[in-house]
Amino acid sequence: xxxxxxxxxxxxxxxxxxxxxxxxxxxxxxxxxxxxxxxxxxxxxxxxxxxxxxxxxxxxxxxxxxxxxxxxxxxxxxxxxxxxxxxxxxxxxxxxxxxxxxxxxxxxxxxxxxxxxxxxxxxxxxxxxxxxxxxxxxxxxxxxxxxxxxxxxxxxxxxxxxxxxxxxxxxxxxxxxxxxxxxxxxxxxxxxxxxxxxxxxxxxxxxxxxxxxxxxxxxxxxxxxxxxxxxxxxxxxxxxxxxxxxxxxxxxxxxxxxxxxxxxxxxxxxxxxxxxxxxxxxxxxxxxxxxxxxxxxxxxxxxxxxxxxxxxxxxxxxxxxxxxxxxxxxxxxxxxxxxxxxxxxxxxxxxxxxxxxxxxxxxxxxxxxxxxxxxxxxxxxxxxxxxxxxxxxxxxxxxxxxxxxxxxxxxxxxxxxxxxxxxxxxxxxxxxxxxxxxxxxxxxxxxxxxxxxxxxxx
Amino acid sequence: xxxxxxxxxxxxxxxxxxxxxxxxxxxxxxxxxxxxxxxxxxxxxxxxxxxxxxxxxxxxxxxxxxxxxxxxxxxxxxxxxxxxxxxxxxxxxxxxxxxxxxxxxxxxxxxxxxxxxxxxxxxxxxxxxxxxxxxxxxxxxxxxxxxxxxxxxxxxxxxxxxxxxxxxxxxxxxxxxxxxxxxxxxxxxxxxxxxxxxxxxxxxxxxxxxxxxxxxxxxxxxxxxxxxxxxxxxxxxxxxxxxxxxxxxxxxxxxxxxxxxxxxxxxxxxxxxxxxxxxxxxxxxxxxxxxxxxxxxxxxxxxxxxxxxxxxxxxxxxxxxxxxxxxxxxxxxxxxxxxxxxxxxxxxxxxxxxxxxxxxxxxxxxxxxxxxxxxxxxxxxxxxxxxxxxxxxxxxxxxxxxxxxxxxxxxxxxxxxxxxxxxxxxxxxxxxxxxxxxxxxxxxxxxxxxxxxxxxxx
Numbered sequence: 001x002x003x004x005x006x007x008x009x010x011x012x013x014x015x016x017x018x019x020x021x022x023x024x025x026x027x028x029x030x031x032x033x034x035x036x037x038x039x040x041x042x043x044x045x046x047x048x049x050x051x052x053x054x055x056x057x058x059x060x061x062x063x064x065x066x067x068x069x070x071x072x073x074x075x076x077x078x079x080x081x082x083x084x085x086x087x088x089x090x091x092x093x094x095x096x097x098x099x100x101x102x103x104x105x106x107x108x109x110x111x112x113x114x115x116x117x118x119x120x121x122x123x124x125x126x127x128x129x130x131x132x133x134x135x136x137x138x139x140x141x142x143x144x145x146x147x148x149x150x151x152x153x154x155x156x157x158x159x160x161x162x163x164x165x166x167x168x169x170x171x172x173x174x175x176x177x178x179x180x181x182x183x184x185x186x187x188x189x190x191x192x193x194x195x196x197x198x199x200x201x202x203x204x205x206x207x208x209x210x211x212x213x214x215x216x217x218x219x220x221x222x223x224x225x226x227x228x229x230x231x232x233x234x235x236x237x238x239x240x241x242x243x244x245x246x247x248x249x250x251x252x253x254x255x256x257x258x259x260x261x262x263x264x265x266x267x268x269x270x271x272x273x274x275x276x277x278x279x280x281x282x283x284x285x286x287x288x289x290x291x292x293x294x295x296x297x298x299x300x301x302x303x304x305x306x307x308x309x310x311x312x313x314x315x316x317x318x319x320x321x322x323x324x325x326x327x328x329x330x331x332x333x334x335x336x337x338x339x340x341x342x343x344x345x346x347x348x349x350x351x352x353x354x355x356x357x358x359x360x361x362x363x364x365x366x367x368x369x370x371x372x373x374x375x376x377x378x379x380x381x382x383x384x385x386x387x388x389x390x391x392x393x394x395x396x397x398x399x400x401x402x403x404x405x406x407x408x409x410x411x412x413x414x415x416x417x418x419x420x421x422x423x424x425x426x427x428x429x430x431x432x433x434x435x436x437x438x439x440x441x442x443x444x445x446x447x448x449x450x451x452x453x454x455x456x457x458x
Numbered sequence: 459x460x461x462x463x464x465x466x467x468x469x470x471x472x473x474x475x476x477x478x479x480x481x482x483x484x485x486x487x488x489x490x491x492x493x494x495x496x497x498x499x500x501x502x503x504x505x506x507x508x509x510x511x512x513x514x515x516x517x518x519x520x521x522x523x524x525x526x527x528x529x530x531x532x533x534x535x536x537x538x539x540x541x542x543x544x545x546x547x548x549x550x551x552x553x554x555x556x557x558x559x560x561x562x563x564x565x566x567x568x569x570x571x572x573x574x575x576x577x578x579x580x581x582x583x584x585x586x587x588x589x590x591x592x593x594x595x596x597x598x599x600x601x602x603x604x605x606x607x608x609x610x611x612x613x614x615x616x617x618x619x620x621x622x623x624x625x626x627x628x629x630x631x632x633x634x635x636x637x638x639x640x641x642x643x644x645x646x647x648x649x650x651x652x653x654x655x656x657x658x659x660x661x662x663x664x665x666x667x668x669x670x671x672x673x674x675x676x677x678x679x680x681x682x683x684x685x686x687x688x689x690x691x692x693x694x695x696x697x698x699x700x701x702x703x704x705x706x707x708x709x710x711x712x713x714x715x716x717x718x719x720x721x722x723x724x725x726x727x728x729x730x731x732x733x734x735x736x737x738x739x740x741x742x743x744x745x746x747x748x749x750x751x752x753x754x755x756x757x758x759x760x761x762x763x764x765x766x767x768x769x770x771x772x773x774x775x776x777x778x779x780x781x782x783x784x785x786x787x788x789x790x791x792x793x794x795x796x797x798x799x800x801x802x803x804x805x806x807x808x809x810x811x812x813x814x815x816x817x818x819x820x821x822x823x824x825x826x827x828x829x830x831x832x833x834x835x836x837x838x839x840x841x842x843x844x845x846x847x848x849x850x851x852x853x854x855x856x857x858x859x860x861x862x863x864x865x866x867x868x869x870x871x872x873x874x875x876x877x878x879x880x881x882x883x884x885x886x887x888x889x890x891x892x893x894x895x896x897x898x899x900x901x902x903x904x905x906x907x908x909x910x911x912x913x914x915x916x
Binding site: 030031033094100157203216229275279285296297306310312315320321326327356429 | 488489490491551552554555558615616617657659661668669670671672673674675676677678679680681682683684686687689690691693694697699701733737738739740741742743744745746751754755758760762763764765766767768769770771772773774775776777778779780784785786788790813814815817823824858859860861884887888889890891892
């Protein structure tokens with residue numbers, strides 16, 4: 001890295017940290033409509049920052065009424081150099097259960113060299129480090145080593161509908177040689193990592209309806225259908241106790257990873273006992289016995305129940321047979337499963353297993369295919385090199401069991417491959433209380449992205 | 459009925475209705491701690507009323523810190539006459555889902571000759587009619603035809619712990635020849651009914667715990683145990699799709715009703731299709747095929763899931779594997795099942811069916827045995843006669859699938875049999891939105907209780 005750039009990043013660590021804190025204080029929760037104004041504040045704060053540093057054509061792009069804005073910004077004054085599309089999301093997950101947070105989710109706090117806050121690592125911390133890495137070039141050289149387009153979204157945690165529509169509608173504006181998607185994590189501490197595959201997602205609500213209104217379980221129990229019992233029955237018919245999903249045709253298109261990829265995963269420092277006890281805190285792992293744990297997480301589809309709404313769940317003893325219950329159920333997809341086909345199979349199977357006296361309805365909240373990227377492109381090579389130079393360790397390759405639907409969107413509409421370079425750690429409590437971002441990774445993330453741009457520009 | 463008493467009841471209908479409205483406006487929900495002050499207001503209003511009419515030794519009896527007060531009042535100036543214990547409860551169920559109420563639950567409204575309000579029939583309307591029936595004697599004759607003790611409670615909807623303790627500790631004060639429990643309903647409109655049996659209840663919370671904290675379903679799905687899936691599996695192992703409860707030993711002590719009782723139920727005007735479509739509003743009934751619907755509701759035990767807490771149930775798509783889930787599960791008991799034995803069998807079976815990676819805990823929120831009363835006592839005969847005289851129809855006998863634990867308590871600690879005479883109707887929406895009390899039954903309930911006292915005093 002150029003000495004000036006390195007010195008700039010070092011000298012501005014505290015300033016960058018305080019800037020991130022300001023962004024983290026905005027509760028930009030996309031799942032809860034009451035946080036719409038916070039979504040807007042976060043978007044405007046990021047857009048103002050990009051404009052102030054020297055990015056051009058900065059725009060807060062409005063979608064349809066319920067959609068959250070995208071942020072676009074570009075700097076295209078490096079003729080002959082590659083064009084890089086930088087992606088991250090400024091929306092965050094809800095914070096419940098709130099009482100399990102040690103410090104308030106929107107009051108960022110440093111403990112044990114970590115930044116604790118909702119969104120610290122997923123993904124506001126990583127969005128912010130992208131912008132600060134780019135700003136370093138403007139401040140030290142007045143220009144960037146490559147052409148850069150930012151595209152930041154505010155709906156990643158709720159399905160990312162708008163970015164999908166926008167990318168599909170504006171391929172010329174967004175076209176790039178590669179995308180840098182900064183929303184992933186290292187395989188372990190001090191183990192620089194590029195992610196080369198993601199699972200897809202189909203997120204559904206399964207509603208079971210029985211009586212016309214709630215019933216007294218004394219008066220009606222024994223003869224009236226109970227939607228809670230029906231959902232329990234249906235859930236056990238969707239996934240068996242062995243982790244196998246029982247929807248006919250579900251596994252039909254599942255493609256195993258290559259032998260080389262499977263062999264490389266075997267070499268990763270994965271300690272199953274540690275994963276079980278430290279990362280999860282449970283007494284046993286579950287799932288398909290004939291696959292290793294990493295395969296179950298990265299290259300096998302799954303089905304999970306996230307919560308069941310309906311009936312009485314408060315304090316005390318209300319004896320109600322609810323009229324309706326709704327289970328939030330998602331499926332993770334792997335290559336080459338087709339989300340639309342899976343939705344079709346799921347809906348038709350749900351109809352088949354609906355118990356007597358129950359009427360079911362399925363709502364699809366979001367869907368995205370899985371994606372894999374090739375490990376031998378120049379973009380991946382540059383990312384690996386940048387990581388190695390900053391972290392002084394060999395870069396490893398992994399997949400992620402989560403979904404970053406935008407990677408599939410960039411591939412589909414822009415034919416742009418993604419470098420998934422993120423700086424989280426496996427125990428960062430994503431989507432859970434006490435989310436954190438390892439402070440040194442925030443600083444080194446800025447340096448790595450800076451170095452990545454230098455390499456691509458050089 | 460004495461002409462003076464009859465005329466008094468007729469002349470004061472509007473006054474009685476307005477008095478009930480005032481009581482119904484107090485949101486005395488016992489399941490929600492924030493309504494403690496309303497519980498107290500309701501208790502004091504009733505106690506003041508009893509004192510003002512002429513009852514003696516009126517007392518609002520305080521329990522332990524979290525308990526809701528009892529109301530006691532007596533009038534014992536009819537030597538040689540029987541002593542009657544009058545029971546009802548002034549607490550009500552929660553009101554959710556609030557948006558399904560046509561008029562606000564605590565703003566009583568008359569529509570179609572019904573009083574709509576939470577507690578209209580269960581049980582504030584019936585508590586109030588007891589007191590107004592008694593008041594009629596004071597106003598017309600200055601004395602009562604029998605000795606009377608009131609015992610009103612404020613915890614019936616949450617387990618009735620305090621009344622149990624209090625009755626056990628004060629048998630001499632409460633001793634009576636019979637109790638009049640006014641918290642039941644008619645088998646059908648214009649069909650005066652005495653209830654001769656009640657199911658018991660064991661209400662539990664089944665908690666399933668897996669990870670130390672909520673997990674991201676992308677990162678961990680496929681290998682981490684999911685408490686929601688575990689609860690679904692356990693629920694289907696507690697009760698099969700045929701309605702049979704699978705806890706070993708559960709049916710061991712179940713006693714069938716006598717042949718005469720079963721024969722009398724066959725004569726009741728029960729229309730299964732009407733019950734299914736009008737009262738429940740469903741497309742099929744469920745449960746044990748080898749028993750009639752009335753047997754399933756009155757003389758067979760059952761198990762129901764009331765709600766499942768945990769995970770994410772709000773708007774949107776949160777991809778969480780919750781650390782913990784809790785199912786509210788109750789069992790209805792019939793004679794001669796023993797609640798403590800059922801709790802033991804349930805707990806030990808839950809342990810056995812707990813899936814790998816899950817730690818379960820069972821909490822018992824309340825329990826009470828079933829109770830049956832003999833149809834050939836003089837108390838039942840007097841109740842039947844009073845009903846017939848006011849309603850001009852032959853009284854029928856039924857059981858109820860619900861629980862009135864206090865009936866068992868009176869039997870156990872006072873050796874006092876209960877006459878369960880209540881004036882609700884089957885479609886009164888107990889424990890549900892739009893609870894109602896048929897207005898003519900409120901007025902005739904007052905007359906019937908008055909006539910009942912006259913008959914016993916005569």
